[in-house]
Amino acid sequence: MFCDRTELSRRALLAGAFASLAVPAMASAPTRSPRPPARPAPGHIAALSGEPAALVAPSGSLSSLIERANLSGETAMVALDAETGAVIEEHRADLRMPPASTAKAVTTLYALQTLGAEYRFITRVESRGGAIANGTLSGDLVLRGGGDPTLQTAELARLADELIERGLRRIDGRFLVDDSALPDVHQIDNGQPVPAGYNPAIGGLNLNFNRVYFGWEVANGRAALSMDARSNTEVPGVSMIDIEAVARSMPVYTHDVRGEREHWTVAANALGTPGSRWLPVRRPGAYAGDVFRALLAARGCQLPEPRRATVAPGQVLAEHRSDPLTSILREMLRYSTNITAECVGMTASQRLGPGVQALAPSASRMNGWIRERYGAAGLGLLDHSGLSEGSRIAPRTMAQYLLAARREGVLPGLLREHPLRDANGREIASHPVEVRAKTGTLNFVSALAGYAQLRGGRAVVFSIVSADLPRRAALSDDTRERPVGARSWSGRARALQQDVIERWSAMHS
Known part of the structure; x- marks a missing residue:
């Protein structure tokens, strides 16, 4: 059986909202909170208090299951014996998807x-050219990133606290931000919706998954807008990213980069009720420097505006090591x-x-x-x-990789348990098949790859992908965030995935 369950951590709670929240035009805007809300807790197959329910595999051939799913586009899949690598069943397994x-x-x-x-990512605060005396650093202060994708405002705040404890109150040099640990990547994929929080920039210094918190309050028909980098303990303001409401219907959001500053606009008629969402950041080094400066100012230490620069290492004043x-x-x-x-x-x-x-x-x-x-x-x-x-x-290629990875004994324990569900979408706690897998979802693309095992039976390695690329390509900028029909299409794809996993587990028992 698979093993290695972990508890939900604070960082996981933050990571859980990485997918975009609802656009403000939606009537049920997300509730404001000190941090992004979590996704539901991971699926858990409960310990059985007796014999598990018998597996009732879907009837019919593999081709009939695929036909019943009524999915537009292409579907490809394969299942392998986890011990021998022998093919259990396949359908267009070499189709590249x-x-x-x-x-x-x-x-x-x-x-x-x-x-x-x-391995741990390290974020450091360094001094260059001098020491702290009588509250003043006679030289430059450097915030140096190490490429940490999980750094949060609360951890920057702890670095600021360490500097205050060392007596720092001002500097007579520059405040430099060195984010050269990784290349600048403006966004992961240029085909995503403009406000998609799951598609931020990447850099050597990242903060809050490179997202900024946009909130709005409404009173007397007017919306008050704010941008901040909140944690669960404090709410530092952001000065290098601004937003304004403009009189238009569509698009809901626009974004522009002006040097090291970012400018957002939002359609005014989308702000009818109070709400919030996290928006992607495109200048992550400048953002982190701006927030760090605000955190120190709140503690009585004034810094000049940050400047991005690549500099040689200096004396370490404080550091944060990732998990x-x-x-x-x-x-x-x-x-x-x-x-x-x-x-x-x-x-x-x-x-x-x-x-x-x-x-x-x-x-x-x-x-x-x-x-x-x-x-x-x-x-x-x-x-x-x-x-x-x-x-x-191709599914065959993915399955062959998963087969080889299983023999090393690491990947199955890192993958989350994937719950199987009844016709109403409820988890089946006593389902006889246990699945460890990684899901994959884009608009009109649904994939699942991993390991399945009938309790007491032989393990199966599988890869399943469905995709309607013409339908995805036809989406406009205004419909990509919530395309019509995508939810029901994905639901049918997930149902097919469960059907074939149950089928293969029964065949391989």
């Missing part, structure tokens, strides 16, 4: 094997955080050698590494998260 977030299962072992399970990489990757797989996948993937690629200045070259290096180590030929990933619809992988 978008993997969506199942690509994160590939990134996981690439990062672990390249960086090591105990170990294994913990970071477990939460990435559970909550499908795109920024985490891209940061750990690019960091691993840099460890292997120079020349990685964008996501595609980094993904290409990963494709080659996976091909050589695991024999998974035909990988065509363009990033590490699977957000790019241009990425391609």
Whole structure:
């Protein structure tokens, strides 16, 4: 059986809202809170108090199950015996399809094997050119990023507290932000909706998953707008990102970058009731520097405006170390955080050698590494998260990778339990099949890849992908965030995934 359950952490709660919240035009705007709300707790197959229910596999052939799902587009899948690698059943298994977030299962072992399970990202505050005397630093203060995708405002606040404890009250030099640990990536995928919080910039210094909190209050028909970088303890304001309401119906949001500053607009008629959402940040180094400056100002230490620069290391005044990489990757797989996948993937690629200045070259290096180590030929990933619809992988290739990864004994324990459900969508606590898998969802793309095992039976390795790429390509900018028909299409795709997993488990018992 699979094992290794973990408790939900504070960082996981933050990561849980990484998918965009509702646009403000929706009547039920999200409730304001000190931090993003979590996704529902991971599915859990309860311990059985007796014999599990007997498995009742769907009737009919594999082709009839696919036909009954009534999915437009293409579907491809394969199931392998987890011990021998023999094919149990397949349908168009060599068709190259978008993997969506199942690509994160590939990134996981690439990062672990390249960086090591105990690797930690380090964020430092350094001094250059002088020491602190009588409350003044005679030199430059440097905020140096280490590529940490999980850094939060609360951790920047602790760095600020350490500086105050050392007596810092002002500097007579510059306040520099060095975010050169990773290349600047303006956004993961340029085909996503403008306000999509799951599609932020990537850099060497990231904060709050590179999202900024936009809130609005409404009184007497007028909306008061605010931007901040809140944590669960404080709410530092943001000065380098602003937003204004404009008189229009569509689009709901626009975004513009002006040097190191960002400017958003929002349609005024979308702000009828109070609400909030997290918006993506495109200048993450400048954002983190701006927030750090505000945190120090609230503690009585005044800094000049931050300037981005690449500088040699100085004397370390304070530092924050991330959780170990294994913990970071477990939460990435559970909550499908795109920024985490891209940061750990690019960091691993840099460890292997120079020349990685964008996501595609980094993904290409990963494709080659996976091909050589695991024999998974035909990988065509363009990033590490699977957000790019241009990425391609055949189900057979994914299953062969998962088969090889299982033999190393690491990946199954990092993947989350995938609950199987009844006809009303409720989890079946006593279901006889246990599944560890990674989901993948884009508009009109649904994928599931991982391991299934009938309790007491033989394990199955599987990969299933359905995609209607013409329908996805036909979406306009105004409909990409909530396209008509996408929800029901995804529901049918998920039902098909469960049907074939139950079928394969019964065949392989």
